[in-house]
Amino acid sequence: DTAVSQTPKYLVTQMGNDKSIKCEQNLGHDTMYWYKQDSKKFLKIMFSYNNKELIINETVPNRFSPKSPDKAHLNLHINSLELGDSAVYFCASSQRGLAIADTQYFGPGTRLTVL
Amino acid sequence: QKEVEQDPGPLSVPEGAIVSLNCTYSNSAFQYFMWYRQYSRKGPELLMYTYSSGNKEDGRFTAQVDKSSKYISLFIRDSQPSDSATYLCAMSAPGANNLFFGTGTRLTVIP
Numbered sequence: 001d002t003a004v005s006q007t008p009k010y011l012v013t014q015m016g017n018d019k020s021i022k023c024e025q026n027l028g029h030d031t032m033y034w035y036k037q038d039s040k041k042f043l044k045i046m047f048s049y050n051n052k053e054l055i056i057n058e059t060v061p062n063r064f065s066p067k068s069p070d071k072a073h074l075n076l077h078i079n080s081l082e083l084g085d086s087a088v089y090f091c092a093s094s095q096r097g098l099a100i101a102d103t104q105y106f107g108p109g110t111r112l113t114v115l
Numbered sequence: 116q117k118e119v120e121q122d123p124g125p126l127s128v129p130e131g132a133i134v135s136l137n138c139t140y141s142n143s144a145f146q147y148f149m150w151y152r153q154y155s156r157k158g159p160e161l162l163m164y165t166y167s168s169g170n171k172e173d174g175r176f177t178a179q180v181d182k183s184s185k186y187i188s189l190f191i192r193d194s195q196p197s198d199s200a201t202y203l204c205a206m207s208a209p210g211a212n213n214l215f216f217g218t219g220t221r222l223t224v225i226p
Contacts (some may be wrong), residue, residue: 004158041123041201043159043216056212090158101147101207101214106158 003027004107006091012113013081021076021110023091031055031097032074033104034066035090043090049074050097081114088112118142121204121217130226134191138204138217141185145206145215148180150189153201153219162202163189194224 004025013019025032033048033056047066048056054066063079078085088109094102121138128134136150146167151159163178165171165187171178177190187206191198201219 041203041219041221043203043219045214048212092158097212101149101164101209103161103164104214106160108158109156 004091004093004105006089006107006110008110009108010111010113012115014115015081015083017081018077018079019081019112020078021089021091021112023074023076023107025072025091025093025105025107027093027095027105029093029095029105030071031094031102032068033092033094034074034076035092035106036060037088037090037109039087047074047076048097055097078112083114086112086114118215119204119206119217122220123218125221125223127223127225128194130194130196130224132194132224134189134194134198134222134224136189136191136202136204136220136222138187138206139185140187140206140215142206142208142215143182143185144208144211146209147207148178148187149205150176150178151203151205151216153203155200159203191222194222196224196226199223 031050034046037043049068091107092104094104096102148165150163152162153159168182175192179188203219204217207214
């Protein structure tokens with residue numbers, strides 16, 4: 001059974017388009033995250049949600065918006081895609097939250113390419 | 116200055132070698148230190164977790180934290196080809212809702 005799943009695995013799109021990436025976790029965790037990993041493998045946290053409440057919002061453009069319909073899902077919407085958005089986006093979840101550095105479980109990643 | 120610095124490598128070693136991976140950091144408030152392993156085209160997975168200073172051993176893996184030097188290490192003994200992956204250090208401060216990753220070191224163990 002896949003603990004943290006993401007769809008799609010690959011996403012190729014044109015500049016200016018709007019796209020969404022979906023994430024689901026079946027671990028019963030309270031907190032979910034989105035990370036961006038650039039071409040140099042640098043992994044940076046973008047958002048986290050705890051019980052439907054956004055508790056971190058790093059300095060990401062407001063073209064990115066997380067949406068959590070329930071505790072098991074955290075989707076990422078991206079408007080007006082730009083070339084610099086090309087990266088691998090990882091979803092993750094943890095039982096509690098970052099404040100106590102709880103173990104995070106990562107999804108397989110979504111490789112986004114903006115042309 | 117980045118919060119966490121890590122040599123990106125790549126690092127190639129023969130099977131059976133001892134591998135040393137390192138990170139330095141600037142924030143003295145960091146207390147939680149982690150090592151994640153990421154195989155190609157997969158998500159990171161937690162390998163080792165250490166709180167504050169000291170050593171922690173798990174099988175062939177040993178994590179060390181030297182807070183006085185702001186330096187952490189991961190040692191892999193008797194390295195295997197299956198250890199070939201990118202190793203990312205990560206760290207955070209108590210109550211600080213953020214986790215800082217290093218850029219990762221790509222390791223290849225040659226049979």
